[in-house]
Amino acid sequence: MSHSAAQRYLENALKLGILALVGFGWYLVTIHIGLGWLVNLQAKWVIGGIYLLVTNVGITACVFLYVYLCTGRKTNNVNNLQIPDLSSLTDPYPCETHQGGIASCSRNDCGSAWKPPRSHHCSVCGVCRLDFDHHCPWLGNCVTIQRQKAFLSLLIFFTVTYSIAIAPVADTLISHIDTALWESYFDLAAQKSWWNWPWSWVLVSGPLGRYIVGAVLGFRIIASELMTLRDVLRGTTSYESKKRSGRIQGAPSGKYIAIPQILASGTDEAYVVVPVPNGERLYDLGWKDNLRSLWSTPVFSKGTLLLYTWPKLNPVIVRSALRQSRDI
Numbered sequence: 001m002s003h004s005a006a007q008r009y010l011e012n013a014l015k016l017g018i019l020a021l022v023g024f025g026w027y028l029v030t031i032h033i034g035l036g037w038l039v040n041l042q043a044k045w046v047i048g049g050i051y052l053l054v055t056n057v058g059i060t061a062c063v064f065l066y067v068y069l070c071t072g073r074k075t076n077n078v079n080n081l082q083i084p085d086l087s088s089l090t091d092p093y094p095c096e097t098h099q100g101g102i103a104s105c106s107r108n109d110c111g112s113a114w115k116p117p118r119s120h121h122c123s124v125c126g127v128c129r130l131d132f133d134h135h136c137p138w139l140g141n142c143v144t145i146q147r148q149k150a151f152l153s154l155l156i157f158f159t160v161t162y163s164i165a166i167a168p169v170a171d172t173l174i175s176h177i178d179t180a181l182w183e184s185y186f187d188l189a190a191q192k193s194w195w196n197w198p199w200s201w202v203l204v205s206g207p208l209g210r211y212i213v214g215a216v217l218g219f220r221i222i223a224s225e226l227m228t229l230r231d232v233l234r235g236t237t238s239y240e241s242k243k244r245s246g247r248i249q250g251a252p253s254g255k256y257i258a259i260p261q262i263l264a265s266g267t268d269e270a271y272v273v274v275p276v277p278n279g280e281r282l283y284d285l286g287w288k289d290n291l292r293s294l295w296s297t298p299v300f301s302k303g304t305l306l307l308y309t310w311p312k313l314n315p316v317i318v319r320s321a322l323r324q325s326r327d328i
């Protein structure tokens, strides 16, 4: 069994585990806290009713988003895209080489297909995805820009739902630590790697340390929400920001912009190619426009790509590239 096949097998088991855990969470929230405690024991009919409604809607939304994000191993793959006729382009476009060349991929089934800007070959899924953000092991699938809205919604729904779900029992616990604590308690990653691990009682100075580590794991969910939001505001994907900071070995760090002749005055070449300085965010349109473009994408996108739309480029980088092309 290859490494990626083994990982896929593990991820499928993990998905079932996560769904089982969510089912268990629903059971605790509905039967125990909602019906058993609020409605039956305390006779709080209105509060109990609202609590049951909100938590059940929240859990249903989480399951729906989770299943959606798990499915579609081949969504947004770029294998069917036609290699574009570069001479017909009239706008500056990002390219891979100093000659204005574009990338192709020959891994797995890609068969030297065109690899458009912002796509990346995921070795676990074996597919070239457009607008690749990261491969999420908890989903067993890639998160792409088209699915970022659903991904972010899942994280936010999860935090809000479980914060509300534990609210009736929260006053027995210390207020802000316990959000993180319970969140990680319901988070399978934390569950598997910490809560159900007998050594968690012994390591990190006994039972107290056990809860401290649990809280830290809960905060990690919140941290990943903040990281995703930060990337959205910066108009970058987590893969691109890792690449920029040099955290991915062997990944090409340099990029180029090809400027068609009609825009670069005073040249005989069809294109003038200008390098993009290292560390620049080529697709950053400013935080307002970045947020607007996230806002305008549908939560559930169609998975098949028939036509490629060239990404909008950072206007500051384009202006400076245009200036440079005129100086050459």
Ligand SMILES: [Zn+2]
Pocket (backbone or CB within 6 Å): 105, 106, 107, 110, 120, 121, 122, 127, 128
């Ligand atoms: Zn590929």
Ligand SMILES: [Zn+2]
Pocket (backbone or CB within 6 Å): 122, 123, 124, 125, 126, 134, 135, 136, 140, 141, 142
């Ligand atoms: Zn993947």
